Amino acid sequence: xxxxxxxxxxxxxxTPSFESIRRDIKDFxxxxxxxxxxxxxxxxxxxxxxxxxxxxxASALPSVIPGLGTAAQVATEVGSITGDxxxxxxxxxxxxxxxxxxxxxxxxxxxNQDFVMVLGLWCGVFKSAQEATKRVGTKVAIAQFKKVxxxxxxxINQKVGxxxxxxxxxxxxxxAVGKLVPFGVGSLVGGSFNLATMKMFKKSAMKFFSSxxxxxxxxEG
Amino acid sequence: xxxxxxxxxKILYALAWVDSKLQEEELLFFEEVENLLELTDKExxxxxxxxxxxxxxxELNKIDFSSFSLDQKKHILLLVISVAxxxxxxxxxxxxxxxxxxxxxxxxxxxxxxxxxxxxxxxxLYGALDIPDK
Numbered sequence: 001x002x003x004x005x006x007x008x009x010x011x012x013x014x015t016p017s018f019e020s021i022r023r024d025i026k027d028f029x030x031x032x033x034x035x036x037x038x039x040x041x042x043x044x045x046x047x048x049x050x051x052x053x054x055x056x057x058a059s060a061l062p063s064v065i066p067g068l069g070t071a072a073q074v075a076t077e078v079g080s081i082t083g084d085x086x087x088x089x090x091x092x093x094x095x096x097x098x099x100x101x102x103x104x105x106x107x108x109x110x111x112n113q114d115f116v117m118v119l120g121l122w123c124g125v126f127k128s129a130q131e132a133t134k135r136v137g138t139k140v141a142i143a144q145f146k147k148v149x150x151x152x153x154x155x156i157n158q159k160v161g162x163x164x165x166x167x168x169x170x171x172x173x174x175x176a177v178g179k180l181v182p183f184g185v186g187s188l189v190g191g192s193f194n195l196a197t198m199k200m201f202k203k204s205a206m207k208f209f210s211s212x213x214x215x216x217x218x219x220e221g
Numbered sequence: 222x223x224x225x226x227x228x229x230x231k232i233l234y235a236l237a238w239v240d241s242k243l244q245e246e247e248l249l250f251f252e253e254v255e256n257l258l259e260l261t262d263k264e265x266x267x268x269x270x271x272x273x274x275x276x277x278x279x280e281l282n283k284i285d286f287s288s289f290s291l292d293q294k295k296h297i298l299l300l301v302i303s304v305a306x307x308x309x310x311x312x313x314x315x316x317x318x319x320x321x322x323x324x325x326x327x328x329x330x331x332x333x334x335x336x337x338x339x340x341x342x343x344x345x346l347y348g349a350l351d352i353p354d355k
Contacts, residue, residue, distance in 0.1 A: 016347065020345075020346050024346060043290075047292050048347060050290065050292035050293050050295075050296045051339075051343045051347070052343075052347075053296050054292075054299050054300075054339075054343075055340055055343065055344065057296065057300045057303040058336070058340040087348065090347070090348030093348070094347040094348055
């Protein structure tokens with residue numbers, strides 16, 4: 001229960017502004033009238049990916065954006081996480097909201113759960129039926145998500161933590177900003193990495209929201 | 222990594238070679254970037270060649286920038302400006318390079334401050350670091 005609360009609190013603390021993103025989507029649809037829903041979701045997700053990577057670049061320019069830095073520590077209800085990690089998760093949340101809106105999902109009512117599901121898909125705890133044909137695991141019907149036992153949150157928490165440490169924490173732990181990364185552009189390097197991470201997350205969000213609401217998702221093991 | 226992303230790396234090498242020599246720190250930088258981008262073996266071989274011989278700046282003209290989205294183009298320009306300014310000094314060659322990239326990207330009218338303002342708007346929209354202390 002503690003882990004479930006921790007994951008939920010993290011997503012709650014980092015929930016984006018639905019109204020702002022709704023307006024953003026409306027403008028985006030207007031500017032891309034000829035695109036299908038899938039194309040819209042893909043393009044919108046890409047837009048966020050590139051803008052996020054650009055944040056990394058901009059933060060490398062001295063004093064451009066105060067408060068943005070690789071060393072910023074941000075306290076949330078679940079404990080301290082680094083500022084850049086909080087930013088990444090927040091932007092993932094925004095992407096989740098935007099893509100959900102494009103697929104006409106009621107994301108405002110279901111953000112916490114849906115975001116956790118997309119995180120689960122992204123970090124591999126959940127698999128679609130097509131991917132999991134050789135694995136028999138607990139069948140988790142999206143519609144029954146509220147009844148899912150706490151151990152699934154544990155797995156997500158472990159896997160997200162491990163994924164982040166493996167791809168982010170460990171490698172970035174090896175980067176002493178301003179030392180190992182010359183040019184003084186620690187965030188720049190992080191930005192390049194983040195682009196790849198965000199693109200994978202985009203695919204997970206699209207997979208989740210483009211599937212029908214009674215689709216089944218499998219959990220490994 | 223898709224072809225367009227390899228081109229993106231190519232732009233960085235072109236900038237690094239603009240002063241005719243790759244510094245030790247630049248080599249370390251590229252090693253780190255390439256590790257994080259998880260290049261395939263073939264892509265690593267290509268990137269290794271770019272470390273050894275002066276980069277032919279004409280290679281940039283072979284990149285099909287028309288396939289890049291507007292946000293991708295703006296990102297590339299900001300990346301180039303950031304890298305050029307990273308050591309605190311922007312050389313004449315680097316300035317010319319930035320202008321050349323702007324022209325190739327079709328972003329001739331845009332300034333660095335325009336790009337930064339857009340980033341700030343994005344932070345307002347998608348999330349900034351003012352995470353509430355709940």
